[in-house]
Amino acid sequence: MASTDPFYLAFDMSQSESVNHKQDLLRKIVSGLQSATGRFGDARMVLLTFGEWVHVAPATSLAELGQLSREYPWVGGRCRYASAFQELLQVIGASTGPRSSTGRPSPLVFFVTDHPDDSNWQPDFREFVRMVNPVLVPITYGFAERHAGEFMACPPDVGVHIPRQHDNIAQAVVAQVLQGIRGGDRVSGNHAAPEVGFGGGAHAASRTVEFRLPSGADPARPGAPAHARSADQPTVAMSTQAAVSSAGGRAAPARSAEVRGVGTVPKGGTAPPAAGDDPGPGPDSSARPDTSPPPPERAPTDVLTWTGKFTPFAVGEPGRSGEVLPLPDPDEWNRPDTVCDGVCFLGDQGMLVELRAASVRGSSHRYYGVVRQDEYRYRRTGDGNFLVCAVSDGVSSGKLSHRAAVFITQKGCELLAERLRDGGPERIDWTDLVTQLAAGVVSIGSTLIARERAGVAPEQVTPAEVVERMAATAVFAVVDLRPSADGIPVHLCSVGDSSAWVLRRGSTWEPQAEVKNEGKVIASSRTQALPILPREPLEPLETRLAPEDVLVLMTDGIGDPLGDGTGPVGRFLAAEWKRPPQALEFAAQVDFSRRSHDDDRTAVAVWPGRDR
Amino acid sequence: MDQTGAKLLPFYLVVDVSYSMSGDKLDAANRMMPQIIDALARNPILSDKVRFGLIDFSDDAQVRLPLCDLLEPSLTLPTLEVRGSTSYSAAFALLRSEIESNVAQLKADQYVVHRPTVWFISDGEPTEDEQTWRRAFGDLVGARIYPNLIPCGVDDADKSVMGSLIHPSSGNKPMALYMMQPGFDPAKAITAMAEILISSMIASGYSLTSGQSGTVLPDKANLPAGITQYDPDDFV
Numbered sequence: 001m002a003s004t005d006p007f008y009l010a011f012d013m014s015q016s017e018s019v020n021h022k023q024d025l026l027r028k029i030v031s032g033l034q035s036a037t038g039r040f041g042d043a044r045m046v047l048l049t050f051g052e053w054v055h056v057a058p059a060t061s062l063a064e065l066g067q068l069s070r071e072y073p074w075v076g077g078r079c080r081y082a083s084a085f086q087e088l089l090q091v092i093g094a095s096t097g098p099r100s101s102t103g104r105p106s107p108l109v110f111f112v113t114d115h116p117d118d119s120n121w122q123p124d125f126r127e128f129v130r131m132v133n134p135v136l137v138p139i140t141y142g143f144a145e146r147h148a149g150e151f152m153a154c155p156p157d158v159g160v161h162i163p164r165q166h167d168n169i170a171q172a173v174v175a176q177v178l179q180g181i182r183g184g185d186r187v188s189g190n191h192a193a194p195e196v197g198f199g200g201g202a203h204a205a206s207r208t209v210e211f212r213l214p215s216g217a218d219p220a221r222p223g224a225p226a227h228a229r230s231a232d233q234p235t236v237a238m239s240t241q242a243a244v245s246s247a248g249g250r251a252a253p254a255r256s257a258e259v260r261g262v263g264t265v266p267k268g269g270t271a272p273p274a275a276g277d278d279p280g281p282g283p284d285s286s287a288r289p290d291t292s293p294p295p296p297e298r299a300p301t302d303v304l305t306w307t308g309k310f311t312p313f314a315v316g317e318p319g320r321s322g323e324v325l326p327l328p329d330p331d332e333w334n335r336p337d338t339v340c341d342g343v344c345f346l347g348d349q350g351m352l353v354e355l356r357a358a359s360v361r362g363s364s365h366r367y368y369g370v371v372r373q374d375e376y377r378y379r380r381t382g383d384g385n386f387l388v389c390a391v392s393d394g395v396s397s398g399k400l401s402h403r404a405a406v407f408i409t410q411k412g413c414e415l416l417a418e419r420l421r422d423g424g425p426e427r428i429d430w431t432d433l434v435t436q437l438a439a440g441v442v443s444i445g446s447t448l449i450a451r452e453r454a455g456v457a458p459e460q461v462t463p464a465e466v467v468e469r470m471a472a473t474a475v476f477a478v479v480d481l482r483p484s485a486d487g488i489p490v491h492l493c494s495v496g497d498s499s500a501w502v503l504r505r506g507s508t509w510e511p512q513a514e515v516k517n518e519g520k521v522i523a524s525s526r527t528q529a530l531p532i533l534p535r536e537p538l539e540p541l542e543t544r545l546a547p548e549d550v551l552v553l554m555t556d557g558i559g560d561p562l563g564d565g566t567g568p569v570g571r572f573l574a575a576e577w578k579r580p581p582q583a584l585e586f587a588a589q590v591d592f593s594r595r596s597h598d599d600d601r602t603a604v605a606v607w608p609g610r611d612r
Numbered sequence: 613m614d615q616t617g618a619k620l621l622p623f624y625l626v627v628d629v630s631y632s633m634s635g636d637k638l639d640a641a642n643r644m645m646p647q648i649i650d651a652l653a654r655n656p657i658l659s660d661k662v663r664f665g666l667i668d669f670s671d672d673a674q675v676r677l678p679l680c681d682l683l684e685p686s687l688t689l690p691t692l693e694v695r696g697s698t699s700y701s702a703a704f705a706l707l708r709s710e711i712e713s714n715v716a717q718l719k720a721d722q723y724v725v726h727r728p729t730v731w732f733i734s735d736g737e738p739t740e741d742e743q744t745w746r747r748a749f750g751d752l753v754g755a756r757i758y759p760n761l762i763p764c765g766v767d768d769a770d771k772s773v774m775g776s777l778i779h780p781s782s783g784n785k786p787m788a789l790y791m792m793q794p795g796f797d798p799a800k801a802i803t804a805m806a807e808i809l810i811s812s813m814i815a816s817g818y819s820l821t822s823g824q825s826g827t828v829l830p831d832k833a834n835l836p837a838g839i840t841q842y843d844p845d846d847f848v
Contacts, residue, residue: 119685316614320656320683364818367657397819560617560724567616567722596619596660 012113014051014079028170052077081121319595327369342583351609358587364598374602377409404472438531471529487544506578509565557601636799669703701748781844796838804836
């Protein structure tokens with residue numbers, strides 16, 4: 001037979017944990033398989049990634065797996081087993097023709113998944129099995145226990161489940177795949193030339209090929225005794241028919257989907273034929289499994305060279321918007337989706353305050369391909385006495401609003417620093433400052449709008465036209481860094497619904513102004529925004545930060561889900577922000593998922609320094 | 613699960629099921645909800661926020677689908693059937709009590725509820741005396757939690773009667789009437805109304821993030837064939 005029949009790796013790339021997590025997992029699996037090139041020179045693999053739809057890569061030899069894109073296609077969305085099996089049927093059927101008439105070997109298919117989102121995939125699965133007669137090895141991980149059993153209703157009645165606590169899922173998957181490839185070779189009785197697939201006529205026997213975790217999956221401990229792998233390495237195999245349990249003992253032959261520990265034959269040990277394995281009188285009884293020891297297996301060793309892990313944050317139900325494909329804004333290539341900072345400000349006595357800031361595009365703008373309209377800036381005054389912070393939220397009905405947000409935060413910080421040179425924060429004329437910013441917005445807006453219209457001078461553009469296209473909220477803070485006996489004085493001022501809060505003693509959210517929509521029966525998301533000036537003169541608020549307090553300026557992208565601060569989002573952020581997190585972690589926390597909250601989000605948080 | 617602070621956009625579709633609606637028109641009306649569900653399934657931004665309820669009316673009005681998340685896997689859609697004459701007052705009275713109790717419940721569950729939108733589809737004039745349904749209409753739009761009401765008239769619906777149901781009909785965000793053009797296929801007109809409803813729902817969902825609020829109607833230039841939009845000013 002041709003030794004070049006490929007095997008198939010169907011990999012679930014749906015959005016169940018995070019796409020990064022799955023891309024990372026697949027990358028490690030591919031790298032692990034690639035490193036086995038020496039032992040399976042002829043093996044070729046067809047990679048299918050599936051989710052909402054299916055992507056099929058061309059058959060590739062293990063050595064050339066690296067040529068598959070480093071960014072595996074994100075098919076994303078919901079995990080549809082039905083589509084995956086339909087596509088497998090297409091791909092395998094197309095490449096080999098009808099199976100029954102040709103007598104070709106059964107194709108070997110590895111099906112790696114955490115769990116399906118569709119419920120009625122069994123008909124497509126059965127059709128695939130009927131037409132292709134595959135040797136199908138489901139390898140499930142994570143939360144798939146309850147689904148893995150459903151595969152057992154079809155041959156080869158063997159599967160593997162890797163529990164979510166397992167410390168290296170990629171390595172376990174690689175070990176299973178290599179075992180499977182080699183197992184096919186072993187069953188075919190062909191040791192001379194390693195090949196993929198199960199030998200012709202050997203299918204009945206191959207159905208009971210037992211995939212167990214080789215003890216060699218722990219590369220540090222070759223030949224570890226069978227019982228050495230225990231609860232601390234909780235990879236377990238699933239089987240409903242015959243399974244070889246530890247040390248060749250017999251597992252219950254009954255069909256069941258329960259997960260039980262298996263798989264601890266010492267490296268290089270014997271894999272006895274499993275009970276219930278006998279295909280009965282068949283045309284080719286030589287197809288029985290060869291019980292001679294398989295060649296020693298070396299698990300890939302290059303898959304554990306880093307530490308760290310990222311899991312996206314979600315509060316309560318993440319909602320479907322967590323699944324969106326983030327699209328760029330075609331007109332705004334020059335503006336990042338997410339920005340963040342983590343800095344501390346030092347004085348003679350050590351750290352005065354620590355600052356974290358992040359501005360992230362909301363899932364709505366990601367979905368619709370619209371630019372991030374939030375912005376922040378901060379700076380320390382030249383004399384080192386003050387830290388000024390600004391947060392602004394561009395009103396998104398205006399196409400140019402993000403430019404207003406950039407201007408207001410940047411120019412606002414500059415103007416504040418200037419005015420603080422001439423006196424303390426209590427002497428700042430906020431109304432005058434905001435008026436100057438509004439004039440700046442109108443000036444920039446007129447220029448931009450005039451540029452779009454041939455023959456129109458900026459002076460001909462009316463402020464009303466600017467407001468249509470470009471408006472943004474503002475909230476400013478002046479943090480006094482000078483030594484002070486009772487807490488850090490903070491001056492605050494805002495226009496519109498971007499807000500300032502103090503997380504008191506790391507536990508209670510205290511709004512520094514009236515909370516939006518509080519007490520209203522019907523909510524509204526209208527807000528005041530520059531360049532429209534508030535009717536009343538602006539009155540700054542003054543507060544003080546005790547050592548355990550945190551000052552947070554935010555846009556309504558966080559303010560709305562925070563509500564009055566007593567709900568789940570308030571508890572989440574209070575717990576995470578008791579101490580300053582890493583800058584990237586802070587950004588990820590600002591980017592938490594929660595159903596229906598899909599606006600851009602920006603937060604600037606200031607912690608009193610430890611040395612203060 | 614604790615949904616404190618989750619934003620909700622409630623929509624009610626109110627469909628006339630008097631005898632005149634039988635045949636193609638009813639079939640088209642029964643296809644509206646699947647059309648809407650398809651649109652929601654394609655747009656996760658929208659489906660996270662939209663709640664939908666279905667009410668039908670004839671001699672009486674009935675809640676056929678209580679306000680819900682249309683993508684709930686356990687949902688089964690009701691089938692509309694014709695059953696009698698045309699009482700607008702029954703529809704308005706039921707709407708009023710539904711909206712009031714739904715919003716109260718959602719508020720109690722800590723949701724942030726935006727103003728409900730009602731799409732009201734009828735193919736004829738009310739068969740009750742005018743004073744009765746006018747009073748019920750006044751109660752509905754005079755309530756504290758009044759809805760934005762968008763009437764849609766097909767077939768024999770009367771333009772001026774339907775036009776008087778637009779609410780609000782003044783202020784900075786007036787609603788509008790959608791009327792089938794004379795001679796157009798009424799079943800196709802109902803399908804077109806569903807398309808308009810869906811465009812409006814998508815625009816309204818997006819406007820929540822845009823610092824705006826309320827029901828956004830689709831661009832007048834992009835209406836499907838066979839439908840004319842009338843604004844409240846057209847009836848002065």
